[in-house]
Amino acid sequence: GENVEQHPSTLSVQEGDSAVIKCTYSDSASNYFPWYKQELGKRPQLIIDIRSNVGEKKDQRIAVTLNKTAKHFSLHITETQPEDSAVYFCAASLGGGADGLTFGKGTHLIIQP
Amino acid sequence: GAGVSQSPRYKVAKRGQDVALRCDPISGHVSLFWYQQALGQGPEFLTYFQNEAQLDKSGLPSDRFFAERPEGSVSTLKIQRTQQEDSAVYLCASSAREKGGELFFGEGSRLTVL
Numbered sequence: 188g189e190n191v192e193q194h195p196s197t198l199s200v201q202e203g204d205s206a207v208i209k210c211t212y213s214d215s216a217s218n219y220f221p222w223y224k225q226e227l228g229k230r231p232q233l234i235i236d237i238r239s240n241v242g243e244k245k246d247q248r249i250a251v252t253l254n255k256t257a258k259h260f261s262l263h264i265t266e267t268q269p270e271d272s273a274v275y276f277c278a279a280s281l282g283g284g285a286d287g288l289t290f291g292k293g294t295h296l297i298i299q300p
Numbered sequence: 301g302a303g304v305s306q307s308p309r310y311k312v313a314k315r316g317q318d319v320a321l322r323c324d325p326i327s328g329h330v331s332l333f334w335y336q337q338a339l340g341q342g343p344e345f346l347t348y349f350q351n352e353a354q355l356d357k358s359g360l361p362s363d364r365f366f367a368e369r370p371e372g373s374v375s376t377l378k379i380q381r382t383q384q385e386d387s388a389v390y391l392c393a394s395s396a397r398e399k400g401g402e403l404f405f406g407e408g409s410r411l412t413v414l
Contacts, residue, residue, distance in 0.1 A: 290342035290343050
């Protein structure tokens with residue numbers, strides 16, 4: 188089955204700086220890569236996703252890049268703000284969609300004032 | 301409804317008890333998923349329904365776990381003879397499409413087995 192590795196497990200950055208979270212996946216057939224944000228005690232919420240026919244996608248301060256050859260994808264958050272503090276999960280799916288998502292173990296992002 | 305609703309939000313069970321966790325997906329959503337999230341970990345897939353059909357139950361950790369969605373809407377995850385290792389947050393999620401749809405999660409049911 189698919190295996191998703193996520194790094195780092197904890198990331199602390201100064202407010203206003205950029206944050207980068209990286210994930211690798213094992214199955215080259217995976218073709219859908221969403222990122223979820225989970226605040227303490229809350230539900231995971233989709234923040235951005237990318238499909239295998241696209242190398243990069245951007246939405247305001249958030250961007251995701253995908254390198255299919257290397258089987259890794261990354262989340263980039265620019266101009267970080269206190270409300271960005273949360274746990275971020277990457278995921279990969281073989282089905283091209285929501286079914287069969289395999290999640291990484293999460294990155295606890297801490298924004299220092 | 302406005303979102304995915306799960307109940308109970310918190311459940312404390314004694315080891316050996318049976319528990320039932322309920323999920324009300326977003327109205328009209330075809331796909332429904334159950335995930336198990338241990339403390340400090342990512343969600344782990346348990347099972348998937350497309351309407352009333354359980355298409356994938358490969359993630360259920362043992363035969364003590366059972367899920368159903370008899371009318372293609374509300375789903376129940378049942379855990380029999382609970383063990384301490386079952387303690388986790390159980391997340392339900394639904395999607396409007398069979399494939400390629402965004403996953404909407406509920407707030408989860410936190411199960412603590414004493």
